[in-house]
Amino acid sequence: MPERLFVCTPSKLAAYADCPRRYRYTYLDRPAPPKGPPWAHNSLGASVHTALRAWYSRPVPERRPEAAAALLKNTWVRDGYRDDEQERAAYRQALQWLEAYLGALDPTVEPLGVERVVAVKTSVLAFNGRADRIDARSGPDGPEVVIVDYKTGRTGLTSDDARGSQALALYAYAAQRMFRRPCRRVELHHLPTGTVSAFVHSDESLDRQVVRAEATARDITAAQRAVADGADPDEAFPTTPGTLCGWCDYRRTCPAGAGYPEQQQWAAVDRLLNPSPQPRAAAED
Ligand code: SF4
Incomplete structure (x- = not known):
């Protein structure tokens, strides 16, 4: 039987990357533990x-x-x-x-979309996520699609934040396929400071983020399988x-x-x- 694709959103991947136990509490334990x-x-x-x-x-x-x-x-x-x-x-x-x-x-x-769901499948995962805004713009090489994410946290953001955001990269990767147009530019619009932090991905940098997401998906699947095979859930999701x-x-x-x-x-x-x-x-x- 072929492996089932791991269905995920940016929040799901981030929850596991931040803390496997938090992922388990949020997405697996039922009834779910009470939230604060x-x-x-x-x-x-x-x-x-x-x-x-x-x-x-x-x-x-x-x-x-x-x-x-x-x-x-x-x-x-x-x-x-x-x-x-x-x-x-x-x-x-x-x-x-x-x-x-x-x-x-x-x-x-x-915009091309406001809080629009974008989705894409790879050999490992079925990704979907809701982008705050998707713009159609004229880029240096012609028409392009741009991913915009609004931020309201207190800290000013830099292009490193835009570059490092796995969510933005996955939105761009998915949007590029959905709209059949280049989508490399991702932007964080920080409302408290009125600043825009941007990064322009290459095919390689987008691919790297997809590979990272697939690695996380594999880790989650392996941990779930271990629990199904009798492993201690607390050890599988530390x-x-x-x-x-x-x-x-x-x-x-x-x-x-x-x-x-x-x-x-x-x-x-x-x-x-x-x-x-x-x-x-x-x-x-
Ligand atoms: S270790 Fe516990 S309290 Fe800390 S982030 Fe993970 S689940 Fe939350």
């Missing part, structure tokens, strides 16, 4: 992403920066904030980001304790997580609203 409370930074990121999607669903004459307030109000997610005061401050901040970002966009330019544990949804379930201080649900938003010269926060959108 919702994170305010996730609420903030989701609200902004949904408002940006809604902006593109409006007719062109209504795509004005002034529309941001109504869009954000409609899409606002309230979970996880410390109190009403912090939530209001986060809303005002998000609105400023959106107005600035939308003010710089050409409303007549229609913990990788570290500072990320403080931000992990399963910290209260995981024996290794207890060794790390629990982050408050609103801590990342607090740092975003009150930046101080501290080390880079572990949590991003």
Whole structure:
């Protein structure tokens, strides 16, 4: 019998790469262990992403920066904030980001896709993922497809972040095949700073990311098979304790997580609203 393809999304691959035990808790254990409370930074990121999607669903004459307030109000997610005061401050901040970002966009330019699912199969995996935005642009060598990912975390991003993002590379790899046009350029649009971090992939760099993803898929499949054959699930899916544990949804379930201080649900938003010269926060959108 041929091997079944490993069905995956960027989140699934990243969860295993970050911590195999977290992958098991999220995708395999049923009933799933209880998750911790919702994170305010996730609420903030989701609200902004949904408002940006809604902006593109409006007719062109209504795509004005002034529309941001109504869009954000409609899409606002309230979970996880410390109190009403912090939530209001986060809303005002998000609105400023959106107005600035939308003010710089050409409303007549229609993306190829907004939160569009792209999918591709290799000999090992069946990948699918939802790209924030897919643009059709004129590149140096003619028409090209560009992958755009919105970011709302507090840290400024660099081209290294765009280069290293496996998710963006897989979106590009899939989009290139779906649209039958070159798709090499990937961009991180960081709304808090209004900056764009970009990287232009080569065929080789895209292939490298696919090979990495396939290796992760094989590791996951092997671990699952070991458990099915009687291996200890805790050994097959080991913990990788570290500072990320403080931000992990399963910290209260995981024996290794207890060794790390629990982050408050609103801590990342607090740092975003009150930046101080501290080390880079572990949590991003
Ligand atoms: S608490 Fe840490 S070790 Fe445990 S599942 Fe989460 S990230 Fe992994």
